[in-house]
Amino acid sequence: MKKGRGILVVLAFMLSLAGCSNFDAIAKGEYAVNGIEYKDNNQFYVDTVDLLLSYIDDGDKDGVKSLLCNGLKNAESIDEDIAALVDGFEGDIIRTTEHEYNTLSSGSYGTKNASAFLSRSFYIITDKQKYGAYIAVCPFDEKHDEGEDLVGVYAIGIRTLDYMAGDVERTQYGTAIEIADSRCYVAHYYGDGNNYLVAQVGTQYDVNELCRIINPESVINYDDLIAWNSRDFGSFQEKFGSPYSESLKNSRENVISDKYIYKIYDSDKYAIVVVFRDSGIINVLSIKDIESRWSEDNKYEYILEKMQEIP
Known part of the structure; x- marks a missing residue:
């Protein structure tokens, strides 16, 4: 300030x-x-x-x-x-x-x-x-x-x-x-807001999403993450465990996909997993510093690109 x-x-x-x-x-x-x-x-x-x-x-x-x-x-x-x-x-x-x-x-x-x-x-x-x-x-x-x-x-x-x-x-x-x-x-x-994340998930615009921390001990390895190539979220959870946090929007009805965030060991960046709710198929898997707006120096690193069609 x-x-x-x-x-x-x-x-x-x-x-x-x-x-x-x-x-x-x-x-x-x-x-x-x-x-x-x-x-x-x-x-x-x-x-x-x-x-x-x-x-x-x-x-x-x-x-x-x-x-x-x-x-x-x-x-x-x-x-x-x-x-x-x-x-x-x-x-x-x-x-x-x-x-x-x-x-x-x-x-x-x-x-x-x-x-x-x-x-x-x-x-x-x-x-x-x-x-x-x-x-x-x-x-x-x-x-x-x-x-x-x-x-x-x-x-x-x-x-x-x-x-x-x-x-x-x-x-x-x-x-x-x-x-x-x-x-x-x-x-x-005033209460306690430390069990939540403010995730900057936009690209060209300032878009912030409020997320609830659900598993504060969850940390995943970067090398294991970038080697992942399956779109099955069930298998992803078997490998990496439950998410660090989830979007509050996941509690809404009539939405197509849910969003989860995983904390990466020894990094300021997080893994963002967007999953089709009905099928459990991963739509997008990416890595980003969620505390900063998207820029040329803070682009998404895509492990699994966005699917062109809903399965």
Whole structure:
């Protein structure tokens, strides 16, 4: 989280000069922060979220509060909600999944009727815990009468992966209020997410799949794996044992295939096995670093290529 901290500090300073109004100015490209002109709402969202995460990572409750919209800042229990969010957050952030692209935005544009609402769900991995996060930001809102109270970060929800998986019943932590037709809150749901994996299984796009660890002692040998040439998953399990983890999507009905992940001994990479559910035939067997997005340096190594037809 220290990378790029200089830019974030400048952004924080500028936001503090005139409160939430600078969200409006920066988002419209009227300010340049450390040489960066914010003509792109997505980039503004990224820098705002990165700054927020740096405050959470550093345990800076005042920093978190400084980024909130005025409506949340003035909420009755906001200090308690921020304290619970920050104090319960475990470990130092190692990485996050992407929140740089495909930021969902919606708004109404026109003379004196402009608005923008930016949000994204992503994952946070620390050296002690794993979380899912949802953060929503409003750079400017001229559509609603109380739009000025919404400008800033207006929704923060952070959950450990056991809550994300639905294995723990969610209870309400944090008070939600409504501002300019938007639900605003600072909420946390903290349990234990260490029995799960966030697997980056996309190719050209950022695609993350939540997996449950089912056999933490399972480790397989790379040389044995690359020598494998059978598509029978039963035989594969006889050779390598039960999987290290499985996709949560395996519990769904009416799906064609299931996905399993095997940990490889003395390697940062994992074996990904996609199996046709009805036949038990392996569709794809590949190796990849599941903590990083696909790239030229992190391509899939295919042991068994994808079948052209469903058997």
